[in-house]
Amino acid sequence: MVAGHSFPRRSLPLVILIGRTIPYDSPAMAYKDLREFIAALENAGELVRIKERVSPKLEITEITDRVSKKFGPALLFENVEGSDVPVVINLMGNERRMKIALEIESYDEWTERLDFFLEPRIPTGLIDKIKMLPALGELANVFPKYVDSAPCQEVVLKGADVDLGKLPVLTCWPEDGGPFITFPLVFTKDPKSAKRNVGMYRMQVYDRNTTGMHWQLHKDAARQHQDAEAMGKQRIPVSVAIGADPITCFAAICPLPPDIDEMLFAGYARKESVRLVKCVTNDLEVPANAEIVLEGWVDPAERRAEGPFGDHTGFYTPVEPYAVFHVEAITHRRSPIYMATIVGKPPQEDGHMGFAIERCFLPIMKKQFPEIADMHMPMEGVFHNLMIIAIKKRYPGHARKIMHGIWGLGQAMFTKTIVIVDDHVDPHDLRTVSWYVLNNVDPERDMEMVMGPIDVLDHSSRAFGYGSHVGIDGTKKLEGEGFTRVWPDEIEMSGDVKSRIDALWPRLGL
Ligand SMILES: Cc1cc2nc3c(=O)[nH]c(=O)nc-3n(C[C@H](O)[C@H](O)[C@H](O)COP(=O)(O)O)c2cc1C
Ligand SMILES: [Mn+2]
Structure with missing residues (x-):
């Protein structure tokens, strides 16, 4: 039990779904909104209120960076220069x-909960399954619920009242092109299928009612943008929620398959439907309990220079052309709280979110590739630079098969370096991984180089979003792989000696 917050779990009878039995709990008490989450953190001693007056320009970053480098508490800045709105x-x-x-x-527990939802066999099995979900009354409480009135619309500002300058938007790093909204949940609908997408794409504030919209080339909203442009659409409706319950926020960063509604995923993961309300000036729906909502549109033909931005790689991303968001209305709760994050050299907050992503995508990967025992993306690899995978190797070329599989799997396609080890090595134990791989690799033989799409934030690739990947096969080599010498055993003490010394140990004073 986490201190200060109780999660009652009444178990419902097992739900039988498409021939598979899954344990499904009834709705636990999901956090209703950001405020309940903040209260839980405060009760758990995980949040510090800062009453000193600080500037959203660089100062909040400097304080937060020092704190996040030592995995310190969440921070609620109550007295922010230039705005009445506190920053969390x-x-x-x-x-x-x-x-x-x-x-x-x-x-x-998290892996288990999502294991069912993220059943792979992408795309058909998964999508078919999602289509079947509505038939299942027991799961009805995971679908978004639409409400008529909502806290996020307690205050509605339109036209000349729209002023992003009233929000305490952070200027994060000295060379940044301006202030950036760093934790936005960006809601759009597919111009063809009208399916919802929610992604977290940072937004540079240009003026009182215009921002950048940094949906990168490979992301779902960028594909919708491309389609809308090809279809000759004049406007793409966009709404942005800032500050919501934590799983709803988390859903926006999850690399889900394009057809999966992030709000359905959130409802499943939090075991309670996300409540959505229709926006005031467009037809999108946003979390009813959000703190702040920006409503508006993107003109598919418009681009504007975005950046530079001190990015989560630890380097500045240069100025590049991106979509432009025109804000028609700002709605918010009474006394809203502005939720933000900073990115920069790791470790940062996003590294911990990355770990949660790693843990929920492990079952997807395992189902696709049952030989995968475990995997890890160390924070220093900033998500896309490094993935270490432990496999139960059975045949020649097995490690390479896994590499190519990963390079074809959703956003894992970005992975610049894949390191494969045998399954007795824990991929989270970086010391053992380095020792094992460096010993086992004959570099010329064991490197697999391929070309492919690269994360657009990679500054080393020869072209924007396109470059090379390397797979390093750190597994024990087989005869079938051309290894005809003797592969040595790893040094281990014999078991009987170990138990004798275990018994003796307390008397040794060591
Ligand atoms: C703090 C933070 C900031 C992010 N900023 C961006 C961004 O500016 N542009 C982008 O394309 N992805 C960004 N991402 C990653 C996306 O949110 C992530 O790839 C997500 O899966 C995109 O949703 P989609 O798959 O629906 O496109 C960010 C992630 C985090 C945690
Ligand atoms: Mn998506």
């Missing part, structure tokens, strides 16, 4: 808070 930041900045956010006590 670093909410998921350590493993304990990430678990409080996801309402889990261990990541195994």
Whole structure:
């Protein structure tokens, strides 16, 4: 039980779904909104209120960076220069808070909960399954619920009253092109299918009612943008929610298959429907309990210089052309709270969110590739630079098969370096991984180089979004792989000696 927040779990009878039995709990008490989450963190001693007056220009970053580097508390800045709105930041900045956010006590619980939802066989099995979900009354409580009136619309500002300058938007780093909204949930609908997408794409504030919209080339909203442009659409409606319950926020960063509604995923993960309300000036729906909502549109033909921005790689992303968001209305709760994060050199808050993503995508990967025992994306690899995978190797070329599989799997396609080890090596134990791989690799033989799409934030690739990947096969080599010498055993002490010394140990004074 996480201190200060109780999660009653009344178990419902097992739900039989498409020939598979899944344990499904009735709705636990999901956090209703950001405020309940903040209260839970405060009760758990995981949040500090800062009453000193500080500037949203660089100062909040400097304080937060120092705190996140030591996995310190969430911060609620109550007295922010130039705005009446308080800033909450670093909410998921350590493993304990990430678990409080996801309402889990261990990541195994999280993996198990999502294992069913993320059943792979992408795309058909998964999508067919989602289509079947509505038939199942027991799961009805995971679908978004539409409400008529909502806290996020307690205050409605339109036309000349729209002024983003009233929000305490952070200027994060000295060379940044301006202030950036760093934790936005960007809601759009597919111009063809009208299916919802929610992604987190940062927004540079240009003036009182215009921002950048940094949906990168490979992301779902960018594909919708491309389609809308090809269809000759004049406007793409866009709404942005800032500050919501933590799983709803988390859903926006999850690399889900394009057809999956992030709000359905959130409802499943939090075991309670996300409540949505229709926007005041467009037809999109946003979380009813959000703190702040920006409503508006993107003209598919318009681009504007965005950046530079001190990015989560630890380097500045240069100025590049991106979509432009025109804000028609700002709605918010009375006394709203502005939720933010900073990115920069790791470790940062996003590294802990990345770990939660790693843990929920492990079952997807395992189902696709049952030989995968475990995997890890160390924070220093900033998501896309490094993935370490432990496999039960059975045949020649097995490690390479896994590499190519990963390079074809959703956003894992970005992975620049894949390291494969045998399954007795824990991929989270970086010391053992380095020792094992460096010993086992004959570099010329064991590197697999391929070309492919690269994360657009990679500054080293020869072209924007396109470059090379490397797979390093650190597994024990087989004869079938041309290895005809003797592969040595790893050094281990014999078991009987170990138990004798175990018994003796207390008397040795060591
Ligand atoms: C703090 C933070 C900031 C992010 N900023 C961006 C961004 O500016 N542009 C982008 O394309 N992805 C960004 N991402 C990653 C996307 O949110 C992520 O790839 C997500 O899966 C995109 O949703 P989609 O798959 O529906 O496109 C960010 C993630 C985090 C955690
Ligand atoms: Mn998506």
